Amino acid sequence: MAETEWWDLPLVPAAAGVAGVEDRSRFLRLHRAPRGGRAHGTVVVLHGGYWKNKFGLDDAYGNAGTISLHRFFWEKGFSAVEVEYRRRDHPGGGWPGTNEDILSALTRISQLKAEGLEEGLPLSPQLGEAIQSLRPERLILLGHSAGGCLALWAAQRWSGTAGAVAPLVLAAAPVADLVKGYEMKVSDEGDAVELYMKQPPTSESALEAYRLASPAANLPVSFPLLIVYGDADADVPPELVTGPLREGERAPA
Numbered sequence: 553m554a555e556t557e558w559w560d561l562p563l564v565p566a567a568a569g570v571a572g573v574e575d576r577s578r579f580l581r582l583h584r585a586p587r588g589g590r591a592h593g594t595v596v597v598l599h600g601g602y603w604k605n606k607f608g609l610d611d612a613y614g615n616a617g618t619i620s621l622h623r624f625f626w627e628k629g630f631s632a633v634e635v636e637y638r639r640r641d642h643p644g645g646g647w648p649g650t651n652e653d654i655l656s657a658l659t660r661i662s663q664l665k666a667e668g669l670e671e672g673l674p675l676s677p678q679l680g681e682a683i684q685s686l687r688p689e690r691l692i693l694l695g696h697s698a699g700g701c702l703a704l705w706a707a708q709r710w711s712g713t714a715g716a717v718a719p720l721v722l723a724a725a726p727v728a729d730l731v732k733g734y735e736m737k738v739s740d741e742g743d744a745v746e747l748y749m750k751q752p753p754t755s756e757s758a759l760e761a762y763r764l765a766s767p768a769a770n771l772p773v774s775f776p777l778l779i780v781y782g783d784a785d786a787d788v789p790p791e792l793v794t795g796p797l798r799e800g801e802r803a804p805a
Contacts, residue, residue, distance in 0.1 A: 558583045558634075559679055563656040565663065565670050577642040578653045580660055581609060581634040583622055584678055585685035591631040593690035594661065596719075597621050600697025602727075602744035603640045603650060618696050630692070631685040633661060637702070640748045647749050647765045654706040662688040662716075691719035697788055698748075700726025704767035704777075711774045718775040725781045725788040729768035731759075733792055768795070 561580045585591070599616035601607020607616035614620075615634070622632035637653035638645035665686040669675050695703030700723035711718040727733050727745070731753050734745040746752050753762045763769040781793045 555584060556676070556678055559682065561660070561664075561669075563653060563660055565660075577636070577638045577645070578656075579636050580657050581636065582664075582679075582682050582686075583626060583632040583634075585681040586626050586629050586631060588629055591685045591687050592629045593692055593720075594631045594633060594685075594687045595622065595625040595692040595694055596657065596661070597632070597634045598637070598654065598693065598695035598699030598702050599634070600695070600699040600725075601639070602739045603646065603698050603748040604739075604744070605639045605641045605645075608639065609634055609636045616696070616699075618694075618699070621694055621696075625692070625694075631682070631687060633657070633686075640750075646747070647761060650748070651702060651705055651765065654702050655709060658688075658691070658706065658710050658716075661686055661691075689717045691717070692722060693719045694722045694724075695726060696724040698727055698744075700724055700779075701728060701730070701767060704728060704773070705765065705770070707775045707777075708767070708770050708773065720776045721773075721778070723777070723779045725785055725793065726767070726779065727788060727792055728766075728779075729792050729795055730762050730766035732768070732795065734762075736789060736791070738788065738792070 559582050561582055563578050563580055597618055599618045601616035607613060609615050622634055626632045635654060635657040637650050640646040664683050665688050668683060693703040693707055703721050703723055704726055707719050707721045710716050730745050734753055738744055749761060749765065751758045753759050779793060781790055783790050
């Protein structure tokens with residue numbers, strides 16, 4: 553019998569006896585347990601795609617370009633989770649709902665490890681092993697592009713959660729400065745940031761929302777961080793990454 557590669561689980565505990573994921577705009581994809589004993593940690597992959605609905609898990613673009621990342625870590629002994637989150641045109645998507653989905657995913661990982669699957673739901677031995685392989689105390693948040701922005705934002709919030717251990721963040725070409733991203737008109741259509749935020753940063757209330765959502769406005773970071781980017785990247789220009797990094801180096805600890 554072929555091994556199940558993954559299970560899609562709701563971001564919030566399901567009602568008793570309700571199996572599967574009814575809301576395909578947000579869920580947690582748990583991959584089977586790695587071989588070779590206890591997992592080194594759990595990698596949580598956040599895809600990019602400038603928060604557009606057409607990009608996501610199972611899309612035509614290889615999970616928005618991140619389809620190979622979980623496998624890389626899984627083969628090295630990490631348990632792996634991919635997160636599907638509401639994008640900008642889903643009900644409740646965009647700021648702040650999209651961001652809240654990431655925190656819900658981290659909470660769900662901790663709940664699954666501590667409590668297991670809800671009573672009444674089918675639990676195979678393989679799924680039980682996958683759940684037990686989770687390491688919420690040793691998380692790696694791996695985000696690309698818009699997912700990198702979400703990883704940076706979520707890590708800062710999660711690090712301040714009672715009982716939570718600060719995750720390691722690997723951010724690949726993150727959209728780290730939302731105000732600058734708006735000013736630079738990033739994405740093919742030039743409106744990705746404004747549509748995600750549901751407004752331009754042209755009023756005091758809008759600027760406050762951008763401040764809350766933008767990793768560049770929440771420095772210095774409170775977690776270990778590795779950022780990678782391409783110096784000729786036209787989709788996420790280096791200025792969106794290097795500017796915040798310089799500010800973070802100058803920020804008081």
